[in-house]
Amino acid sequence: GESVGLHLPTLSVQEGDNSIINCAYSNSASDYFIWYKQESGKGPQFIIDIRSNMDKRQGQRVTVLLNKTVKHLSLQIAATQPGDSAVYFCAEKKHAGGTSYGKLTFGQGTILTVHP
């Protein structure tokens, strides 16, 4: 597959365990914080987002936590499966000038490997 990063943080878990992937962000003015999953040879795939005025949001098997005090974002994956193996990126989005559009600024990514 295509390499998307060198020396990225890695997380190895057993199938069925819960996974926690962490991210530190820099821009306090970001409007949204987002998690993307990138499998080998594919583009980033949206997982879940959270608005800056929230501290927790749940999806299907995933939970995102936002701690603005320490500028920390985490993604929790419940009952991790081999199909969850991928590179996970956090991203910040800041709205541009009164519009709802905005640039995504990505973190470096974390490699998650799930062992059967």
Add this chain to the structure above:
Amino acid sequence: EAQVTQNPRYLITVTGKKLTVTCSQNMNHEYMSWYRQDPGLGLRQIYYSMNVEVTDKGDVPEGYKVSRKEKRNFPLILESPSPNQTSLYFCASSLGQGGGYTFGSGTRLTVV
């Protein structure tokens, strides 16, 4: 199927030979953007467009051009490619709400 389609998937070219990477989306999204992905540098925005005929520079626009003549298409143009533009390129589109950007499958460009 809702998607962002990029072409080609793989391209090897020589320095200075103009090329275009096409991007098309079928979701009627107003916002489109190009990113490049490099080892150790992550994903960086090249250009973006908020609507037809509205484009602006991202973080690494040097050596690239874009155009947005139609809502669905957002081609990336390299007028005179150089080896430092060897990279993996992604096109993305969005309705604007939230963080839900849809990415294409990527174009692996090698400039020799």
